[in-house]
Amino acid sequence: MPPKAAKAKNDNMLIGITVNKEDDFSGWYQQIVTKGEMLDYYDVSGCYIMRPPSYFVWEQIQEWFNIKIKKLGVKNAYFPMFVSSRVLEKEKDHVEGFAPEVAWVTKAGSSDLEEPVAIRPTSETVMYPYYAKWVRSHRDLPLKLNQWNSVVRWEFKHPQPFLRTREFLWQEGHTAHLTAKEAEDEVMAILDNYEKIYSELLAVPVIKGKKSEKEKFAGALFTTTVEGFIPSTGRGIQGATSHCLGQNFSKMFDISVEDPNGGADKLFAWQNSWGLSTRVIGVMTMTHSDNKGLVLPPRVAHTQAIIIPCGLTAKLAAEKRAAVMDASAAIEKALSEADVRVASDTRDTYSPGWKFSDAELRGIPLRIEVGPRDVEQGKIVAVRRDNGEKIVMDIADLATSVPELLETIQKDLFSKAKETFDKHVIKATTWDDFVKALNAGNLVLAPWSASIETEEWIKDNSARTVDPNNEADDKAPSMGAKTLCIPFEQPELAADAVCVTGSGKKADNWCLFGRSY
C-alpha cells in the first residue's frame, strides 16, 4: 500500500523519504519506520503500534529462538503481568533499579484497589516465589522457563520507536541450576544465540562481552551482552543481555535443595535470566535503511520479492500484454513453491516507476521486472534493494536463482554493516586519543583499570559541552561515554599497559566505551 499522506494528496503521486539519513537522522528514522509501515505513533506517549512488517520480523525471531532454546531444555510458560508490591520489593538492589519506572494499577472501574498492583518491568520477582515452591529436590533442577510477553517501564526520557518504549515485547528466560558451572555455560549459550539473531537473521554485527559492575543488571552476579552500533549517531546500543544471577535471588526467595551428595547444608540454586526485545528491530532498521526508505534483510522480510509487470503501454498488443501477465503469474507461482515470500503488484492505477519507489520505501529485498521483450527472451530483470544492482535472469531458473540471490543479499548486508562497524571501533591508549575518537562518532576500545570510580571519571570527562552559538555543534551527542562491555575477544594487552584515564593505574582489560542509547 502506498503511504497515506501521499494518497490523501494524490493517488498517483508518491512521497518518499523527504530528509536524508546524514542530515537529520531522527527525522529520517521517523519517516523510515512510518512510511515503511513498520510502526505507527500512538496516542499514549511512549507507546507505538507494531504493524505487520515489523511484527513479522518478531515472529521470525520467535520461531528461530524457540527452536534453539527448546534444544537447551527450556519450556515456554506464561506468568501474570501483575506483581504485588510486597513481592516486587523483596530483592533490594533489584527493585532500586526499576522502582522509578514501575507503572501501578490503583483502580478498577471506579473503585480503588485495596492494594495497588505493579505491572511487571521484568519478571524475576514474579516468578521466583514459584521457583521456590516447585524446586523441592535436586531432581527438580534444572528448571528452565521462558516467556514471550510485554513489559512496561514508564521511562520519562525521550521515547524512540523500538529503541526506548514504555511498553515493549520481549522474551525473558529464567533458569535455575544446581551448579555455578551449569548456569555459566547456559549464560554463554544464550548469548551466542543472541549474537546469531543479530548476525544471521538481522544482518547486524554486534560485539559480545561482559558488562562492568556499574552497568550490570540490578541484582545480577554478572551480565553478558551483545553491543551494537549506530554509525549515523556514533552511538553504541545494548543489543540483548544474558545475566548470571548467582545465588542472589535464590537466597532471597529460598530456591534451595538438599545436597545430593549428602552434605549437611542446603544448596541454593544458581540462576540466570536473559532477554531480547523488539529493540532489535530498531537496530536493524537504523543499520540497513537508506534515503530511499526501509531496507529489510531477506530472512526477516514479510515480502522477499515483488513482481512488477512493466512496459504495458496503451499501444501494446493484447497478446503481448497477456504474455506479460501470464509470465508474472507463473513466476509468482514458481517462487512461492520454492518457499520465496513473493507478491505481485498488478495495480493498474500506478505506473511501474511509482511501484518501484513504493517497493523501495517498504524495503522489499528484490524487485522482479517483467516486460514484454524480456518475456519473449525468457528473461526478467531483478533489482536488488540493498545496492540497486540490476541482474538479468532466466525465467526458467528463478526457483533456484532467486533464493540464492536472496541469500547473497543477506550476506552482503551483513558484510557491509560489519565493515562500517569495524571502522568505527577505534583503539585508544591515551585520554586525548580517546576523546578525539569518541567525538568523531566512534566507539573506543581502551585499556581500562576496572572500577566504578574510573567509569564515572570517564563519563564525566568525556561529556561534550555543546556550544549553543555553534549550529554545527547542534547534533553531536553531548553525554559522556559509558562502558559498553569488556569484549570477550580481547586484543593483546601489553604487560605494562595503563588505564586510558591517565591515572597511571595498571589496566586490567581492553574495554569498549561509547556514547550510548
Place this chain on the structure above:
Amino acid sequence: MPPKAAKAKNDNMLIGITVNKEDDFSGWYQQIVTKGEMLDYYDVSGCYIMRPPSYFVWEQIQEWFNIKIKKLGVKNAYFPMFVSSRVLEKEKDHVEGFAPEVAWVTKAGSSDLEEPVAIRPTSETVMYPYYAKWVRSHRDLPLKLNQWNSVVRWEFKHPQPFLRTREFLWQEGHTAHLTAKEAEDEVMAILDNYEKIYSELLAVPVIKGKKSEKEKFAGALFTTTVEGFIPSTGRGIQGATSHCLGQNFSKMFDISVEDPNGGADKLFAWQNSWGLSTRVIGVMTMTHSDNKGLVLPPRVAHTQAIIIPCGLTAKLAAEKRAAVMDASAAIEKALSEADVRVASDTRDTYSPGWKFSDAELRGIPLRIEVGPRDVEQGKIVAVRRDNGEKIVMDIADLATSVPELLETIQKDLFSKAKETFDKHVIKATTWDDFVKALNAGNLVLAPWSASIETEEWIKDNSARTVDPNNEADDKAPSMGAKTLCIPFEQPELAADAVCVTGSGKKADNWCLFGRSY
C-alpha cells in the same frame, strides 16, 4: 516431575487426586490443574500462572490458527496495551459493557500520571482510530489484522482457573471490509475455525449459533458463538465469539472510503472482531479429565507417550536389565523420529507403579511399558490414559502403530464427549419440561419468541431457590437460565409452535438455554 506436595512428604509416595469429580467438582478441578502442572495459583487474586503443559496447548492452537487466518489474508500485528480514557469512551454501548472491569494505571514510580491510562479489556477502541487513518481508499480494504496478547478485565466475581481470570491470553482479530457480505462471510469462516479448534484439537464438542440481542457483544451488529457444556456442573460455557460489528464503530471512528462505483456518499467500512482465549484450556480440562488426574488429547499434549521400563527387580540378570534399557532407548528414538512427542521415565528412585500414577496425573495419553519378557518377545504393552485399555504391540511396528493409536485416542475422546453432550441437550416445549430438564443438569433447546423481555422472564423464573436445610440441594447452581445461542442447525419448528414461556406467542426459533459460566 512428581507433585510437590507428595515430594515434601515423601519422595517415594505419590498423592493423586483426593476428591472425586462427581462429589466436589470445584475441588477436583483445582487439584487437576495444579497437580497436572497446568497452572499454579498466584498471589494477585484472579491471576494464574500458565505452566508449560498448558502453554503448550496454547502454542498448538496458535500454530494451527495462524495458518488458517493467514490463508484468509489476515496479518499479525501488535497494538499497545494502554488506552486513553478519551478513546476508550468513544463508543458508548461498548464502553458501558466494559467500564466496571477496566483496570487503570494512575501512577509511575511515585508520581501520579497526568492522565490515567486504561489497560485494554479488548482492543476495538485501541485499534480503530488507526484503521481510520490507514484506510484512505477502497483499495486499502479489506484491512485484516490479528494480535496474540493479554487483556485485563478486573472482574469481582469468583475467579476460576482458565475460565474466569482477570488477565487472560487470547487472540483478537479485527477486520474492515467494503461490503456487508464480505464481512458476514468472514464472521462465519472464523467461527468454523473456532469450532475446529474445539473439535479437532481439543476433542471438545460445541454448538455453533447466534447470540441473542441481550447477549451479543457490546457494540456489535450480531455475535456468533460456539457454545460448550460442562456435564459435571450442568452448565453451558461460551467457547469463543466472532462478531459482525456492522458500521457501528466505523461511523464512530470514521473508517470510510469514497464509493468506488462513483456514488456521492462516502461508504463506511463493515467491521468484524473475533476472539478465542485460554478459556478453551479450561473447557478441555474439565471435559476429559477424570479421578486419576488430567487427560490431555494427543494433538495438544506436550508429551504424547511416556516409556516406562518395568520389572527391573534386584534379582534380574544384568544383561536382561541392559536389554530393557536398550529397548526403551531404541523405542524412544524410533518414536521421536516418527514425530511422536515421547519421553522416558528412567528414574531409579521410583517404582513403576508410582510412575504409572504420575503419568496418569499429568495426563500423558499413552504409557509404554517395557519389561524383560516383553523385550524377549519383541513386544511392549501400551496403556491408554483415556480408558485404561492395555494393548500388546510389536516393537518393530511402533513408528506406525503408536501414531495411529494416538489418533484413535484423539477421536475416541471426542466421540465420548460428544455422546455426553448430546445426551444433555434436551428439547422442551413446555415451561414445566424446561425447568425439569434444566434442574436435571441439562441444556434446554426450546421454541422461543425472541425478545429481551422473554429472555429476562426465563432467567428470573428458572432461578432455583436453594433450600439451606437440604444438603443435597447445596451444589445445584441457582442462577437462572440464559440464552446461550440460537443454533444454526435448527430442528424443524412446527408452524404453530409457541414460545416455551407459555405466553402463547408464536415461536421464532429453537433457542439453546442453560445455566452458564
